[in-house]
Amino acid sequence: MIPDEAHGVIGLQPSACTSCMICVRECPTWCIELESHTEEVSEPGARRPKTINVLDAFRIDFGLCMYCGICVDLCPFDALAWSPGFDHAASSAGGLVHGINELVNWWPATNPSPAD
Amino acid sequence: MIRVDAAEWRSTIAGFHGSGCTLFGFLTGVDRGDSVEIIGRVAHPESIEAHLISTTIPAGGTLPSLNDLYLGASWHERETGEMFGITFAGLTDARPLLRRAQQGSPPLLKSSVLVARVVREWPGAAEASDDGRRGGNPSRRRQRPAGVPEGFMQDEADGRSAIGGT
Numbered sequence: 001m002i003p004d005e006a007h008g009v010i011g012l013q014p015s016a017c018t019s020c021m022i023c024v025r026e027c028p029t030w031c032i033e034l035e036s037h038t039e040e041v042s043e044p045g046a047r048r049p050k051t052i053n054v055l056d057a058f059r060i061d062f063g064l065c066m067y068c069g070i071c072v073d074l075c076p077f078d079a080l081a082w083s084p085g086f087d088h089a090a091s092s093a094g095g096l097v098h099g100i101n102e103l104v105n106w107w108p109a110t111n112p113s114p115a116d
Numbered sequence: 117m118i119r120v121d122a123a124e125w126r127s128t129i130a131g132f133h134g135s136g137c138t139l140f141g142f143l144t145g146v147d148r149g150d151s152v153e154i155i156g157r158v159a160h161p162e163s164i165e166a167h168l169i170s171t172t173i174p175a176g177g178t179l180p181s182l183n184d185l186y187l188g189a190s191w192h193e194r195e196t197g198e199m200f201g202i203t204f205a206g207l208t209d210a211r212p213l214l215r216r217a218q219q220g221s222p223p224l225l226k227s228s229v230l231v232a233r234v235v236r237e238w239p240g241a242a243e244a245s246d247d248g249r250r251g252g253n254p255s256r257r258r259q260r261p262a263g264v265p266e267g268f269m270q271d272e273a274d275g276r277s278a279i280g281g282t
Contacts (some may be wrong), residue, residue, distance in 0.1 A: 019244050021243070025261075028234065028237065030261075032239060034239070034242065036242075037244060038244050070170040
């Protein structure tokens with residue numbers, strides 16, 4: 001029986017991520033990579049269009065990750081969370097690199113999505 | 117934790133060995149800047165008695181080996197010696213344990229920069245405003261990864277950082 005709050009794997013909620021890079025820069029093992037670009041968004045009533053970051057790719061290499069959870073603790077937008085999932089063994093080192101699609105699936109169902 | 121002078125390191129532990137603490141737990145080091153702290157643990161095999169003993173020696177210093185008292189200590193002394201750049205006098209087998217040769221800076225000293233931190237592009241150097249340019253916008257000042265001292269990167273001398281890639 002694995003408790004829901006177990007630190008098994010890290011999940012991502014991409015809609016909450018602002019590409020601020022804090023997790024990438026604080027990771028002691030350099031296991032997170034993030035790609036993003038900026039877009040200008042015009043809002044009614046605003047004098048200037050505002051620039052926002054758009055997330056393109058987010059990868060965690062669980063072959064390098066030491067499961068310290070610093071990224072989860074430091075994310076200002078709760079876009080990263082621990083999940084009790086554990087069965088992410090892979091037959092090759094490359095299989096341990098999880099992109100947005102895999103990380104979304106790890107997002108714990110018990111956590112309410114902060115973006116919704 | 118019992119803190120002793122380096123001169124009393126061996127006699128203190130030999131005393132515990134004589135009083136029945138014949139089980140060697142571990143021995144390791146901690147980089148304290150100008151000095152290296154050595155910590156060892158010995159225990160009694162049939163009771164809960166255990167002792168943590170610590171001493172401090174200058175960086176690159178020497179400490180008497182315990183491997184005639186505890187056979188298992190030689191493994192830890194070989195490892196601690198090569199990782200922190202210190203010598204255990206009287207250690208019968210002082211061959212490097214984990215490294216191929218005793219060359220370069222001892223890896224567990226804080227002054228040793230990990231080569232992997234220098235040859236690999238730091239993922240944190242990217243910015244959203246780079247808009248997909250690999251290695252980032254060269255006109256911006258790059259952030260330095262933690263643990264890499266200023267001026268370590270060769271390219272920094274001419275105003276470019278190798279951390280951000282090419």
